[in-house]
Amino acid sequence: MADPSDRDGQFQWTKQWYPVAVVEFLDPDRPHAIQVIGIDMVLWRDGSGAWRCFEDVCPHRLAPLSEERVEADGTLLCAYHAWRFNGEGQCVSLPQSKDAATEATHCANPKARAMVYATQERQGLLWVWAEAGAAAELESQQRDPRLIPELDDTSGHSVKAFWNIRDLPYGWDFFMENVADPAHVPVSHHGLVGDRYQDAKYYDMPRLREISTQEGFAFAVTPTAPTIQRTSHDFQPPCLMRIETTFSDGGSLLLILYATPTRPGWCRHIGRQVLLKNAAGKTPPGLAFFALPMPTWLGHVLASLFLHQDLVFLHHQERRLAKRQGRWLEQVYTPNPQDKMVITFRQWLENRAGGGIPWSEHYLEPIAGGNHRALFDVWGTHTQHCHTCQRALKRITWLITGVWGGALFALFLAVFLDARFYTLTTAHQAQASLWQMPPLSVLLLLGVAVLLGISGYWLKQLRQLFYVYEFHHADND
Incomplete structure (x- = not known):
């Protein structure tokens, strides 16, 4: 098998590009928490339309930036004390400052900067370099991610x-x-x-x-x-x-x-x-x-x-x-x-x-x-991070409500149209009339109610896949 001797150096885990997200699945209006080799990071899209990656820590009081806001002006706002950061990690607003001059001084202090990790979008994926700093930025430019030519x-x-x-x-x-x-x-x-x-x-x-x-x-x-x-x-x-x-x-x-x-x-x-x-x-x-x-x-x-x-x-x-x-x-x-x-x-x-x-x-x-059961969690491991699936989940929920509402309406209408509904309330209705064939319109409405009810059931089963899917080999015959 492989020669255990190391002929071309030790593998450097931090000096690598890692794929962390599918760009089309990210909600551009909010920050997203991620981790790479145990480092807490946050992804967000700035005013220029570029996706950025910071350490998930506000330099002020170490609040997670992933819990904060992307503002209309394209800055990342820490919702703890309203500090704002641009795409380069520079603090551009520190509203608790005494005056504008003091604010400018505080913002210019290197301690006010967010820690930035290099990113790039390639083949529909967002890639992050696992080291931060100016030297890491230069190193990242000298290596390509593991791309797929066929894409x-x-x-x-x-x-x-x-x-x-x-x-x-x-x-x-x-x-x-x-x-x-x-x-x-x-x-x-x-x-x-x-x-x-x-x-x-x-x-x-x-x-x-x-x-x-x-x-x-x-x-x-x-x-x-x-x-x-x-x-x-x-x-x-x-x-x-x-x-x-x-x-x-x-x-x-x-x-x-x-x-x-x-x-x-x-x-x-x-x-x-x-x-x-x-x-x-x-x-x-x-x-x-x-x-x-x-x-x-x-x-x-x-x-x-x-x-x-x-x-x-x-x-x-x-x-x-x-x-x-x-x-x-x-x-x-x-x-x-x-x-x-x-x-x-x-x-x-x-x-x-x-x-x-x-x-x-x-x-x-x-x-x-x-x-x-937590091993089979789909919501926490995918759906909550996927804007595409969240939209689909909302539409399916609306559809379930509409389908079951339609089933109940069809059932009510069938009963309302059946003339026997009224005659059954009288004590003088002949017993034989109870077994007469309902009108065709009533049968059709009952069929619609059943079909809509079955559709609602299967839509509910489909919706469950957005949350959890348990699997057991003993049941897989």
Whole structure:
């Protein structure tokens, strides 16, 4: 396997670009709290339309800037004492000052500045450099993020699905370990991608690119189906796993899997799939049904069906390893070639990247208390951060109210139109008349009421996916 010696320096975790948000999903009228390697940050859009990233701390009294306001003039206002900051972090208003001259003096003091992290928008994502300061700004300009060339293709040769983003309750290393392990896919994702009883097969993983501290490594997967020509997994630190499957007819499926380490026990996943057509213009199959045309919000809420299938394994696997307090390679048994890339990833992390992420000392504690349902939280991990899904949730709630209101109205109208409604109140109505066929208009209204009631029920089930989606393998027959 990999040579444990470090030939090209230790990996520098803070001198990297990390994807932290999908720009179109951000609400530009409010600040957004994020974390990168344990550093509390805030994203906000200034008056020029540029997204900025500050440390999530007001220099005055250390209030979180993510709880503050983006004002109409494009400044970030701390709602604790009304200090204002421009996009460069300069304090431009300090209203409690004695007079204008004193205010100008206070604003010019370096201690009044917010700490700024470099940002850039590329391929629909907002990227943040994990070091602040003038020197970090210059370093950030000398390195590009881990971009995907196929996303810049405008020839019509590709079909680009929606971006998905989710905070996951397990660490960055366990995310990368998981996506370096194609053997788990038909087993953990039984029913969506493959069959645990038919598709758990032997295959080899030959190395495509030798291990590098800065550039990662790549492996191939020997084909397990006649329709597949080749599959490759390409790890590009710190955040990208690029998985490409080329089919026998020449088309390809590209899975773009980003993960940003946020805090211990958590990571932020941003993913997308791209379908590359073959020479005849045929589009290849995508991952399950997620490449089908659908509204973005629907793709987001349905992503739980996939992400939650292996979530429990990874969450508890991480905690069990932490309890044992030993080297990963000493705690596991990996006899098959399907584990080659997982082993190489763990060796890269141990020998070339300091053994793990150098967390900031200022981070929030991961989920605690053994709350199993909290692991499947969708609201806190996605919906509350996604402006697109919040709009869709409001519309669905309005629709549920309208549908159930329509059902009740149709039912009331059916009863009102049925002449027997009146005759049943009289003591002289013949018993036989109680069993007469209702008028056609009444039957139609009753049918409408039933259909609207059923629609309301399923809309309510859909709305629940914006909040929580629990998954249990014992129920996945």
